[in-house]
Amino acid sequence: MSAEAGASAASLPIALDAAGGDHGAPPNVEGAVLAARGGVRVLLVGDRVALHAELGKFQGSAGLPLEIVDAPDVVGMDEHATDVRGRSGASINVCTRLVKDGHAAAAVSMGHSGATMASALLTFGRIRGVERPAILTHMPARGGMTTLLDAGANADVKASYLVQWARLSTVYLKVLEGRDNPTVGLLSIGEEDHKGSALVLEAHALLRALHGNGINFHGNVEGRDIFLGTTDIVVTDGFTGNVVLKLAEGEARVMFGWIRDALNSGLKSRLGGLLVRTSLRGLADRLDPSTYGASILIGVRGLAFIGHGSADATAVKNALLRASRAHEGRLLPRLEAAFGEQGAVPAAAGE
């Protein structure tokens, strides 16, 4: 891999779907202001009048690298993903079009996830050699975080998709997190090679054959390994991945509720609770999804980041910083090169 990161990348702005998400413009605009103060150029895409009004609430915002791009339409959270088709005025479509036309480096949206995926796929197309894009997300783990994909873009998959996602995520972790040779685990129901579904057995054989050729394959991992941080990356189908993501969020939420209750039961616990509050808040922050801001839709020929509908300004800011780093690190050409190399070099040959 000879691509040089950063230096020569033009400083294009990030296109933010400022109308998207459960709370509309406010957290988007505030997040953009925070990112802009950190030096990231942002295009705020949405209703011009509303965004101007929102932006006016921030003192000194006129001097920041922020621009408004008008988009009269928005795909509502209750619409179908396919409703994004043909709506050229919808904010998410304006964002992806800005990227496609070279006016923006990446599209970021806290709006309708399905619509964002559809818009990115329709506008950007796929990287050559990638059959389906996947949602790559991060989960808290002992010792840091585990990268999980697919977190929900593809409910039904083929073994070859999993292999492509292993390759894509390896490049992603190198560029975004500086990991040299990240390990890849295949999610299964037993560590032994012969355990798992028919899909997993097939993917296991393919990944084993490619070990060392752009993929550092560890072998099968189990559900517990995601939190134990056994491997840097865990690949799975989008059905299992989405269940995993939502289960983990639900468990953390319910466990924190139980802890709160436990610390409110009796005078002794209440007193102790006051003393440990700060430490436990630090733990809650560690589990907070806003740390990573957004997940990337990886495998499309353009940068697209998808966040939680409930994202706050911090999540929006972190998503914009992450998108900017992906662009500065030349993530897209490096992903394409990884597949170009794969195309030129047969699986049997070394890296």
Place this chain on the structure above:
Amino acid sequence: MSAEAGASAASLPIALDAAGGDHGAPPNVEGAVLAARGGVRVLLVGDRVALHAELGKFQGSAGLPLEIVDAPDVVGMDEHATDVRGRSGASINVCTRLVKDGHAAAAVSMGHSGATMASALLTFGRIRGVERPAILTHMPARGGMTTLLDAGANADVKASYLVQWARLSTVYLKVLEGRDNPTVGLLSIGEEDHKGSALVLEAHALLRALHGNGINFHGNVEGRDIFLGTTDIVVTDGFTGNVVLKLAEGEARVMFGWIRDALNSGLKSRLGGLLVRTSLRGLADRLDPSTYGASILIGVRGLAFIGHGSADATAVKNALLRASRAHEGRLLPRLEAAFGEQGAVPAAAGE
């Protein structure tokens, strides 16, 4: 449903695979002593000499309803599930044979899960109308617990299996937990009917059609709903179910580690930690899998319970009590009746 619970059921003993599990005889024998003190008759199956020696450690055990049944062989934790075939002297095979021959009410094992499943399936066969047995397990949830199946017996499934498991688990919760009309959720990646894998869409349609006919179908649920306790039962394939179970265990373990660390960081937290210790221990107990002791292999024509290899005496005791309750509640004939009724009444007709 006219079957009367309890009264007429003969008080058969429970056959315990006393050689099975990571720690061999000690926790099995201690658990059996505890259960026997609670009035449950137990057959301790394993090496006669070793079990006699172990049992001798408990004062007054001679007066308890415990008997030793010799089994010279044991399927090791590192063997293959299929190694159970043809080994008539293996402790798990002796247990299932005792049940089959009417000498015991149920088989309970903390040993090799796959071997226990294989032994039960080979010896008991399947309930008529059930294509595949499933592992039914319990997970902690807000407001109590959620029943999950399949927890790992079938990595690849058909939609019809999920429907049969919904029916089996409904009867199980009625008999074992006294739930009148338990709700069934189908694990998916969106609550909307049209979301999910091809398998889930097919199962959804079948369950929807059977709603009210022995199945109280709630609709799709997501990963988070398992901990939120949205439905009494969650049905899924054995791949997803096993990932869910192990992820939940791993997350709880890692989160408790983080809480411990947080309570050890600095003087103030350490002092607070001492005060809240008791309350938090109560929470840990709530998440302890030994509460339920073991999971049932449901769908076979006999009662078989499968526990953690790492089970302690409490888990063994609870598994034996649970097995006894299943027998006293006439679980097996009631499961068979539920499928008999289904066979007689077409899906379209009412209950």
